[in-house]
Amino acid sequence: MDLHKLEKGLENAIKSPIWTLVRKEMTDHIKSFRFNILMGIILLTCLGSLYTALSTIRDAASGIDDAEQWFLYLKMLTITDEKGTLYPFITFISFLGPLLGIGMGFDAINNERNKNTLIRLVSQPIPRDSIILAKFLAALSIISMFIFSLGLLVIGLGIIFMGIPPTFDEFLRIIFYLIMIIVYISFWLSLSILFSIRFNQAATSALAGMAMWLFFSIFYTIIVNLIVNASMPDQLFQTIESQQKNQELFTSFMRLSPNYLFSEITMVLLTPSFQPLGPISMEQVIGYVPTPLALSQSLTIIWPQVIGILAAGVVCFALAYLVFMRQEVRS
Amino acid sequence: MKAMIELKNVTKHYHEVKAVDQLNLKILKGEIFGLLGPNGAGKSTTIHMLLGLTEPTEGEVYVCGIHATTRPIEVKKRVGFLPDDVGFYEDMTGLENLVLTAKLNGVKEDMAKERALSLLKQVGLQDAAHKKTGQFSRGMRQRLGLADVLMKNPEVVILDEPTLGIDPKGIQEFLTMIRSLSKEQGLTVLLSSHQLHQVQQICDRVGIFVKGSLLAQGDMESLQQQLFDDxxxxxxxxxxxxxxxxxxxxxxxxxxxxxxxxxxxxxxxxxxxxxxxxxxxxxxxxxxxxxxxxxxSYGLDDIYQRYFQGGEALGSS
Known part of the structure; x- marks a missing residue:
């Protein structure tokens, strides 16, 4: 009986007109200049940084016997050459990813409103929330496809250049990393959809999104540093405990920023030999044997961070939903 | 006759402003009803309430016998709505826009295409079917809007200021089209306008709507009697x-x-x-x-003049 209900529910979900909207939105995105430009930027910078990494990794790899211990593929994503001509792949992704999210969402609703298509859309027999859900899902699936093809391209390039296939562990880590990128970008996407509902002008909403992006990627660290320093006036004669407390305060403030959470995720996933997050004391280090973590352990460590980003995204989407449902749609 | 649209004591407040005040209205099946009133009289608000886009502060709204506020989706399945400045997705062709509407209404793609083409022919846009709507003129957009409204095969059609910004010849064609469609298919049409001549031309009944309330309603003759009883x-x-x-x-x-x-x-x-x-x-x-x-003899002109002046006076007193 329940199975029957489930079947019915599934059938309704598949037949739901929301998929029509999702398909239309996806077509729009793929055809749009904006997405193609963003894709071009990210593709070029990432390939550029990979090239630098690969040219360095040849020297680095020549002296190693056991590739498994070295996680060559993960290294490829995180290193750059000695001169530092280009940032590593992960830096580019965490810097440009939010831009992709903002770019895909900032005019989702206000564009429809300004072109008077929103009123026509809401007078069709579809629930109003499925309009923003469709916008979100469409952009998300486009982003996922793009990120996954980028990631697989990276693995393919690695195989061609290095001639060593990735271990299964490396492969899984990269796949999980890609999923995390998507989660991270979807936070920015839902934030920019919220702005697109709140602000009637697309330019304002884009600017608001960019402001948030700049704030979290540049200014937030500065502000947190200021706060932490101010709360510790006498810096010269600190005890170890107060230093540690200081560091803890810094970390907990920083963890309010999705950028920082994502950087922690990246660090743990792509550097298996890197273990603790946050400060540790000397007692904890005694007797510690440095071995790389298993994937499941890495995932356990980053789990709170992942949930944090997901929650931030859900909160933004919920707010967007609330604002949109209460808003008057006037022509 | 079945009442297709029924408003019972409907009031709508926007903060302190009363947009619609104690409105009672019944529109029967197959009728063309003209809602005539100056800008800001509450016509659009009334229409939005009919579609369940806005909730009335008080009172009940029924469309096709369905409560519009609590079951708006059921209402939207049966009601086609043409907003005053209709917009289309500009990088899609006219045909694609219509097909999208049909699909949102649960029509299959091939059937939607067939129906869209026949409707485009009906509104005289068969040559522009494969043109992007970004290049459409105002009049063409309005006609495409009418086709768009008819895509879902509605029982009730609501047109908000349908003739705004079209040239006189276009208006004539458009009105004739609405009239013949209504008569052929037995559609109930609610039309809002502040252009009384147009309303006079095609409407079976007219309601004069000023400051959120219906001052008078009926056909031309009874309006004249109601309004000029001397x-x-x-x-x-x-x-x-x-x-x-x-x-x-x-x-x-x-x-x-x-x-x-x-x-x-x-x-x-x-x-x-x-x-x-x-x-x-x-x-x-x-x-x-x-x-x-x-x-x-008094035309709607005089009625309009008199009542809208009356409305102004009411407003200022």
Whole structure:
């Protein structure tokens, strides 16, 4: 009986007109200049940084016997050459990813409103929330496809250049990393959809999104540093405990920023030999044997961070939903 | 006859402003009803309430017998709505836009295409079917809008200021189209406008809507009776000489109620009913050169003027 209900529910979900909207939105995105430009930027910078990494990794790899211990593929994503001509792949992704999210969402609703298509859309027999859900899902699936093809391209390039296939562990880590990128970008996407509902002008909403992006990627660290320093006036004669407390305060403030959470995720996933997050004391280090973590352990460590980003995204989407449902749609 | 649209004591407040006040309205199946009112009278608010886009503060709204506020999706399945400035996805063709609407209404793609093409032909856009709507003119957009409304095969069509910004020839075509569609398919049409001539042309019944309430409703004749219940008839008289005495002596006639001098030099003579033949006779007897004598009947123009002025006065008092 329940199975029957489930079947019915599934059938309704598949037949739901929301998929029509999702398909239309996806077509729009793929055809749009904006997405193609963003894709071009990210593709070029990432390939550029990979090239630098690969040219360095040849020297680095020549002296190693056991590739498994070295996680060559993960290294490829995180290193750059000695001169530092280009940032590593992960830096580019965490810097440009939010831009992709903002770019895909900032005019989702206000564009429809300004072109008077929103009123026509809401007078069709579809629930109003499925309009923003469709916008979100469409952009998300486009982003996922793009990120996954980028990631697989990276693995393919690695195989061609290095001639060593990735271990299964490396492969899984990269796949999980890609999923995390998507989660991270979807936070920015839902934030920019919220702005697109709140602000009637697309330019304002884009600017608001960019402001948030700049704030979290540049200014937030500065502000947190200021706060932490101010709360510790006498810096010269600190005890170890107060230093540690200081560091803890810094970390907990920083963890309010999705950028920082994502950087922690990246660090743990792509550097298996890197273990603790946050400060540790000397007692904890005694007797510690440095071995790389298993994937499941890495995932356990980053789990709170992942949930944090997901929650931030859900909160933004919920707010967007609330604002949109209460808003008057006037022509 | 079944009431397709029914509003019962509907009131809508926007903060302190009353947009719609105690509105009662019934529109029957197959009727074309014109909601006539100046800008800001609450027409659009009323329409949005019919579609369940806005919730009334008080009262009940039923469309096709369905409660519009609590079950808006059911209503939207049956009601086609053309907003006053209809927009389309500009990088899609007219046909694609229509097919999208049909699919949102649960029509299969191939059937949607067929229906869209026949509707485009019906509204005279068959040549522009594969053109992007970004290149459409205002009139074309409006006609595409009508096709878009009809895509879902509605029982009720609501048009908000459908003739705004189209040229006169386009308006004529558009109105004829609405009228014939309504008569052929038995559609119920609610049309809002502040252009009274258009409303007069195609509507079976008209409601005059000022400051959120319906002042009068009915067909043209009953409107005239409702609004000008004084039992008088007016004539416009043009005579050769402009003689003050002549006016005086006309005024003194027993069947004349009022004589006024119009700015163009003609006289406006108001007579009591039943004495209509006498005026010409008397003028000739008075030895005036009668150039023209014209009976004035009240059109919607006068009604409109009178009521909208009334509305203004009500608003300012």
């Amino acid at each position: 039992d008088s008839v007016q004539y416009k008289v043009e005579v050769g000489s402009k003689d003050e005495h002549a006016i005086e002596s006309l005024r003194n006639l027993p069947f004349v109620k009022k004589v006024g001098l119009q700015p163009d030099g003609k006289w406006l003579v108001q007579l009591k009913k039943g004495n209509q033949g006498e005026l010409a006779k008397k003028i000739v007897e008075m030895n005036l050169d009668l150039i023209s004598l014209e009976k004035i």
